[in-house]
Amino acid sequence: MGTGKRGLISAAVTVVCAVTVLAAAPSMAFAAPTPTPTPPASASAPSTPVTNAELEVVREKIDRLYREAAAATDAYNAAEEKAKQQSAEIVGLANKIVQGQARLDDLKKRAGAAARAQYRSGGLPDEAHLMLSDNPQQFLDGAGRVLQGERATKALIQEMTRTQQDLEQYAKDASAQWKKLEANRKAKATAQKKIKKQIAAAEKLESELEKDEKKRLAELERQAAYEAQTAWLDTGVLDDVQGKATAAGKKAVAYATAQVGKPYEWGAEGPQTYDCSGLTSQAWLAAGDVIPRTSQEQWKQLKSVDVKDMLPGDLIIYFDDASHVAMYIGDGAIVHAPRPGRTVTIAGAGSMPILGVVRPGA
Structure with missing residues (x-):
């Protein structure tokens, strides 16, 4: 390993408290690699082998970086969903404004027609024309029409007023939604920047490793997941889990497992790539249930269930910030x-710290 790379790993050691990790290193079931033979004098200086303890520190830092990227992805997805809703609301308000303006124009035409009719009759109100009539029956017949006309005029004025007020309110609502939309666009941009930064940092850290070191790093990842899963199962947590999947749960599991092998992509909802909550939300959509888009909202809005009552199709939420979600498929697996x-x-299912379990469609 070159000087620059060892400096990078030293920085990683500092971030995740190397003292603790190094103290635990002797118990790890991985041997240090065989030292590289001394090259001829003309060759460059040999690289110092990277110990498993150092690789474990790198693994923890990479894991932390990706977790932070996952949390930022949730923020991005939440902002994206809000932006979609606000855009739809703005479109709806715009339609209402167009319809309201057309209605107001029609009311103004009717009011103008009434004014012109009055002008043609000499400017006298209908009541005056009736009073000047020499025909009593005509007077009586016309009285009813006058009353109807007064009511219609009053209703016309009231409707014009209401329509104008509605238009003003629609305009205010549209302005408010537009401001929220702009705020969510900024939130999306901020989250996107953080996602890219964290992923780039993790990828850079991993790229500094040699081929053999990457293999050992992958083995450390598998070992950590295995140990966490074994510890979880050893608690007897699944001893009382006997429930069978519902019809919808079976459909959701079938959809999710059919996506195995497809790449992860932050912000993606399929069909070729997914992020964690994109997979679970699309799986349940295929089962006929619309659930929140992000893992944090799935945790907040869906019904919580005890692990002992867990069914295939239920969602397991991970980490204290609910930044990851998986679908339980039975037999302790996700x-x-x-x-x-x-x-x-x-x-x-126990390979990561579990925050809780939630059930769509409950």
């Missing part, structure tokens, strides 16, 4: 879209 550089896969 299907999920893990992170950039990975594909939709089957994993142990």
Whole structure:
């Protein structure tokens, strides 16, 4: 490993408290690689082997970077959903404004026609014309029409007033929605910037490793997941889990597992790529249920269930910030879209820290 790379890993060690990790290193079931033979004097200086303890620090830092990217992805997805809703509301308000303006124009035409009719009759109101009539029956017949006309005129004025007020309110609402839309666009841009930054940092850190080191890093990832899953199962957490999937749950599981092997992509909802909540939301959409788009909103809005009552199709929410979600498929396993550089896969439900379980369609 070159001097620059070792400096990078040293920085990683500092970030995740290398002292703790190094203290635990002797218990890890991985041998240090065989030292590189001394090259001829004409060759460049040999690289110092990277220990498993150092690789474990790198693994933890990469994991942290991707988790932060996942949290930013949730923020991006939430802003995207809000922006879609606000755009739709703005379009709806614009349609109402157009319709209201057309209605107001029609009312103004009717009011103008009434004014012109009065002008043609000499400017006298209908009541005066009736009073001047020499025919009593005509007077009586006309009285009813006058009353109707007064009511119609009053109603016309009231409707014009209401329509004008509605137009003003629609304009205010549209302006407010536009401001919210702009705010969410900025939130999306900020989240997008953070996502790219965190992913780039993780990829750079991983790219500094040699081929053999990358293999050992991947093995450390598998070992960490295995140990977490084993510890979770050893608690007996699944001893009382006996429930069978509902019809909708089976459809959701069938959809999600059919996506195994497809790449992770932040912000994606398929059909070729997915992020974690994109996979779960689309799986349940295929089962006939619309659920929130993000893992955090799925955690907030869907019904919580105990692990012992967990059914295939239920969603398991991970980490304290609810930044990851997977679908339980039974027998202690999940299907999920893990992170950039990975594909939709089957994993142990206890391979990550569980925040809770929620059930769509409950």
